[in-house]
Structure formats: structure tokens, C-alpha cells
Amino acid sequence: MLPNIHSFDPELYSAMSSELDRQRNSLELIASENFISIRVMEAMGSWLNNKYSEGYPGRRYYGGNQYIDMIETLAIERAKKLFNAEHANVQPHAGTQANMAAYMALLKPGQKILSIELPQGGHLSHGSPVNFSGMLYSFVFYGLDKETERIDPDNVRKVAEREKPDLILCGYSAYPRQFPFEEFGEIAHELDVPCMADVAHIAGLIAGGVHPNPFPHCDVVTTTTHKTLRGPKGAIILSKERYAQRIDKAVFPGSQGGPFDQMIAAKAVAFKEAMQPSFKEYAKQIVKNAKALAARLMEHGFRLVSGGTDTHLVLVDLRPKHITGREAEIILEKVDISVNRNMIPGDPQKPWITSGIRLGTPALTTRGLKENDMEYIADLINKTIIHRDDNKTLSHIKEEVHELCKLHPLYPEIR
Ligand SMILES: Cc1ncc(COP(=O)(O)O)c(C=O)c1O
Structure with a gap:
């Protein structure tokens, strides 16, 4: 029951309450969805929404950010610990925005990215012509092996050597097997280009220790926070220290304005939940x-x-x-x-x-x-x-x- 919405806006309340009934009474098998805890919801629906805090902890373009700095720092430190990352940016509003900022940090428009196409398990933001990625960058694709329907690193290496991309991307929305971070990292480093992973789907499995970690093989890692990781809608970018400044600049002011402080707090709660032994059991x-x-x-x-x-x-x-x-x-x-x-x-x-x-x-x-x-x-x-x-x-x-x-x-x- 949300008593204030209920009395002020019964029309909206009725749709919200029907959606809760739908979630309760259906078997949710959509792979990208999850049910957040009440704690995560509390942070999302809080007064933190009221603050403007363009910038980063200790370097804001607005006054009164001393507590927001504490909150964002908690989220950053937890994200780093959870994924064994040297740097974390917890401000991206969504997975697509995180990928936009990561490309912006690593490339100039028109440069070449090696990834996999949507029908083979990739994501819109991995080079689809109807997405900013396909419009602003030049994508080349490797495919799945026709027999095994798995990624064949030897084939990826062949395509990479032929196409000479400026960035190699390992990330999928509909690939049911382990992501080959180590092999991708090797190929990228042989070509002397950065290796990026998009672990939007499997972040919770990595945090829970049932899927290998992209670090140290990959240089920049993006993920949503709301899928297996069971946090609020949003995303983060993790990276090696040498990319930290470029990533931060590409998020703000490069591709976003003020961060959603309430969502950053909710991310911090979810990261703490993911550090509990029970999350390992969950994964x-x-x-x-x-x-x-x-x-x-x-x-x-x-x-x-x-x-x-x-x-x-x-x-x-x-x-x-x-x-x-x-x-x-x-x-x-x-x-x-x-x-x-x-x-x-x-x-x-x-x-x-x-x-x-x-x-x-x-x-x-x-x-x-x-x-x-x-x-x-x-x-x-x-x-x-x-x-x-x-x-x-x-x-x-x-x-x-x-x-x-x-x-x-x-x-x-x-x-
Ligand atoms: C691999 C991958 N990357 C990025 C995204 C984009 O996330 P968002 O919907 O938050 O923009 C998704 C979402 O499904 C995804 O599966």
C-alpha cells in the first residue's frame, strides 16, 4: 500500500497495484528481470532525488553535497570490491548510456569496434544500425560457430587480425555460455587495443562467484545493475586505473548531466546485499x-x-x-x-x-x-x-x- 499515492491519484495507484498483482501471480522468466529488495526500493524512493550533484565526490558543481559524496563513495568502493576493479563510475543511468560513455572514452566517432550482432546474442548498443552505436561507430562482427553455437576464440582472432578493430567487445544479451574474457583479452592485447566487456546479464553471477571475472583480462567493463545483480535500474562502468579519468569524463560531462543520487544509493544497497554469503547461494x-x-x-x-x-x-x-x-x-x-x-x-x-x-x-x-x-x-x-x-x-x-x-x-x- 502506498497511502499517499492511493489517496491523491487513485487512477495511477490502480495501475501500480495491478502491476504488483501481475508480478505476484505470474511466473517471471524474463532473463533480464529480477525482484529488488524492499531496502533497495527504500533508497530509490527517497529524498535523495531532490539533490543536484553534477561532478564527482569532492568535485561538485553544486553546494551541499557532503552527504551525497559519502553515498557515492560508498557505492564506488563497494562496486570496486565486488568486481575486483581498480576504478568504478556508478553514475550511468542505464546500460546503453554506460556503453555510450565507454565507447566515448575509448574511441573517436567512426573508429572500429569488433562485436557480435543482435541476432547472434549481442545487444542493440553493440552496433545495431538503429542504435547510436551503429550510427556513430564502424562495427565489424564475428559470429557464433555454426556447429556448436558457441563463441570460437580462434575465429574471433582471425576476424580481429583481418579487420584490425580499435576496440574488442565481449558481451551478450542472449548467450547461455560462459563469456570468454581471457581469450578476448589476449586477442586485444596482441593487437594492442583495449578489451571491453559488457556483463549486463551476468554481473550477479560474477559477484556471486559462479562466473569468471572479466578482470584482469578486460580493461573496461560495463554492466546494468538490475538484472542478475538484483539492484535498481541503472548501470556502472568499471575499469583499470589507467582508463579512470577518460571514463569519468565521458560519463559527466560527456554523456550525462546530474547523477540520480537516489539510484546511486540504491546501487550501494544492492552491492552490500551482493557481498553477503547468501548472495553466493543465490547465484x-x-x-x-x-x-x-x-x-x-x-x-x-x-x-x-x-x-x-x-x-x-x-x-x-x-x-x-x-x-x-x-x-x-x-x-x-x-x-x-x-x-x-x-x-x-x-x-x-x-x-x-x-x-x-x-x-x-x-x-x-x-x-x-x-x-x-x-x-x-x-x-x-x-x-x-x-x-x-x-x-x-x-x-x-x-x-x-x-x-x-x-x-x-x-x-x-x-x-
Ligand atoms: C548486454 C547488454 N548490454 C546493455 C544492455 C542495456 O541496458 P539498458 O536497457 O539499461 O539500456 C542490456 C539490456 O538488456 C544488455 O543485455
């Missing part, structure tokens, strides 16, 4: 859950890109089931299972339709679901797709979804 469970989900889906005849997962996500090729990604997303939403359609490598469908769905376990792991629940969810997904034209079975599945949700209450402290 382990995310991966165990993803593996259990993957194994059961394969038993049901689904084809998984790369044949499984090492991380929090599973990329399902739906072609053997004769349904598109868009159709599957819509039909699963009907039974309150929340997923997103996703391109698969070499997808014959357009991005609006796709042949795949991407599933992830961070959010449901936060709710306390375990491997046996994941197997049950795989059964429900399979049943939904098989019986997609049978409304009676679909409504029965929806009841089963609600029963499972009830066993794992979300935000019981919020009435």
Missing part, C-alpha cells in the same frame, strides 16, 4: 535452476541453442515445435508465464516474430523456487504449447501457475 541456485529448466525442456523435445546453459538463461529454438517466438510469448502470457521472444542464431524469422524464446531464472530464484519447481515449469510450458488451442486446458494451467506463485509470496510485507 549458485540461479545456475542450478537454469540447468534444471534446460534439461527438462530438452526431455520434452525442445532444441536449446548450444545444447544447454552455464548461466542464468536458456535460449529455446522453437522450430521443432512449429510455433514462432511471438506466438509462444503470447500463448504463455495467457497462462501467466512471462517470457520474451528472441532471435536465435541464423533465425529465418524477422525480429518482430523470431523463432525463439529466451528464458531466465534470476527472478524466480529470488522468489525461492528450486530445481523441482523449474522442472514443473518446463512441463507447464510444454503443455501450454501443445494445448495452445484448447482454452479449457489453458485455464487449468493458469490455475496451476497461480498455485505455484502462492507458495512463493512476493513482497508479503506490501499489503
Whole structure:
């Protein structure tokens, strides 16, 4: 209950409260989503929103920043410790802004970046022609190995030697395997160019010790804070000390104005949470859950890109089931299972339709679901797709979804 919004703005309150019900009563399998703690929410919804603090701790363009300096310093020190980084900038408003600032720090417009395309698991901000990245920089791409659907570092090296990029980027939105930081670092250093990692999806797995750290192999690392890391919407940039000044300048004044101090405080809370022993258990469970989900889906005849997962996500090729990604997303939403359609490598469908769905376990792991629940969810997904034209079975599945949700209450402290 938000009593003040409730009494002042019932129209808005009603939509907010319906969204809470939706989150409570659906199985959230969108790989980039999570449920933040009430502590993180408290920081986000606080009076820190009121302050302007352009600049950095000790060097602000506004007065009255002594407490904001303490808050930002806490966030910086925690981020550095969590990821074993020499430098941290905690101001980026979002992952795309963090990538914009990182490119700006490392390159001049028009210079060349080696990355992977969106349909192969990359992100819009890794060179898509409809994004600032593709408009301002010259991108060349390596692909996944056609057989294994994994990154082949030898092929990346070949493309890098041929194309001579000014920056090599290792980062993915839909790659279910470990990111090869060490090999990318070696290739970049052989070419004497910086190596950047975008760990937006797997930051929580790195912090929790179930995925290798990009340092010391990479020079600059960007991440969102709201996916596996389970913090507020936002991002950070970590780097080696020699890039620190350039990164800070590229964030402010290069690409942003005043920082969102309330979000920086919320990032600090989330980093402290990620330092607790329980977060290590959480990260382990995310991966165990993803593996259990993957194994059961394969038993049901689904084809998984790369044949499984090492991380929090599973990329399902739906072609053997004769349904598109868009159709599957819509039909699963009907039974309150929340997923997103996703391109698969070499997808014959357009991005609006796709042949795949991407599933992830961070959010449901936060709710306390375990491997046996994941197997049950795989059964429900399979049943939904098989019986997609049978409304009676679909409504029965929806009841089963609600029963499972009830066993794992979300935000019981919020009435
Ligand atoms: C690898 C990667 N980088 C960057 C981003 C961008 O984050 P944001 O949506 O905060 O701009 C995402 C988000 O999905 C991502 O997956």
C-alpha cells in the first residue's frame, strides 16, 4: 500500500497495484528481470532525488553535497570490491548510456569496434544500425560457430587480425555460455587495443562467484545493475586505473548531466546485499535452476541453442515445435508465464516474430523456487504449447501457475 499515492491519484495507484498483482501471480522468466529488495526500493524512493550533484565526490558543481559524496563513495568502493576493479563510475543511468560513455572514452566517432550482432546474442548498443552505436561507430562482427553455437576464440582472432578493430567487445544479451574474457583479452592485447566487456546479464553471477571475472583480462567493463545483480535500474562502468579519468569524463560531462543520487544509493544497497554469503547461494541456485529448466525442456523435445546453459538463461529454438517466438510469448502470457521472444542464431524469422524464446531464472530464484519447481515449469510450458488451442486446458494451467506463485509470496510485507 502506498497511502499517499492511493489517496491523491487513485487512477495511477490502480495501475501500480495491478502491476504488483501481475508480478505476484505470474511466473517471471524474463532473463533480464529480477525482484529488488524492499531496502533497495527504500533508497530509490527517497529524498535523495531532490539533490543536484553534477561532478564527482569532492568535485561538485553544486553546494551541499557532503552527504551525497559519502553515498557515492560508498557505492564506488563497494562496486570496486565486488568486481575486483581498480576504478568504478556508478553514475550511468542505464546500460546503453554506460556503453555510450565507454565507447566515448575509448574511441573517436567512426573508429572500429569488433562485436557480435543482435541476432547472434549481442545487444542493440553493440552496433545495431538503429542504435547510436551503429550510427556513430564502424562495427565489424564475428559470429557464433555454426556447429556448436558457441563463441570460437580462434575465429574471433582471425576476424580481429583481418579487420584490425580499435576496440574488442565481449558481451551478450542472449548467450547461455560462459563469456570468454581471457581469450578476448589476449586477442586485444596482441593487437594492442583495449578489451571491453559488457556483463549486463551476468554481473550477479560474477559477484556471486559462479562466473569468471572479466578482470584482469578486460580493461573496461560495463554492466546494468538490475538484472542478475538484483539492484535498481541503472548501470556502472568499471575499469583499470589507467582508463579512470577518460571514463569519468565521458560519463559527466560527456554523456550525462546530474547523477540520480537516489539510484546511486540504491546501487550501494544492492552491492552490500551482493557481498553477503547468501548472495553466493543465490547465484549458485540461479545456475542450478537454469540447468534444471534446460534439461527438462530438452526431455520434452525442445532444441536449446548450444545444447544447454552455464548461466542464468536458456535460449529455446522453437522450430521443432512449429510455433514462432511471438506466438509462444503470447500463448504463455495467457497462462501467466512471462517470457520474451528472441532471435536465435541464423533465425529465418524477422525480429518482430523470431523463432525463439529466451528464458531466465534470476527472478524466480529470488522468489525461492528450486530445481523441482523449474522442472514443473518446463512441463507447464510444454503443455501450454501443445494445448495452445484448447482454452479449457489453458485455464487449468493458469490455475496451476497461480498455485505455484502462492507458495512463493512476493513482497508479503506490501499489503
Ligand atoms: C548486454 C547488454 N548490454 C546493455 C544492455 C542495456 O541496458 P539498458 O536497457 O539499461 O539500456 C542490456 C539490456 O538488456 C544488455 O543485455
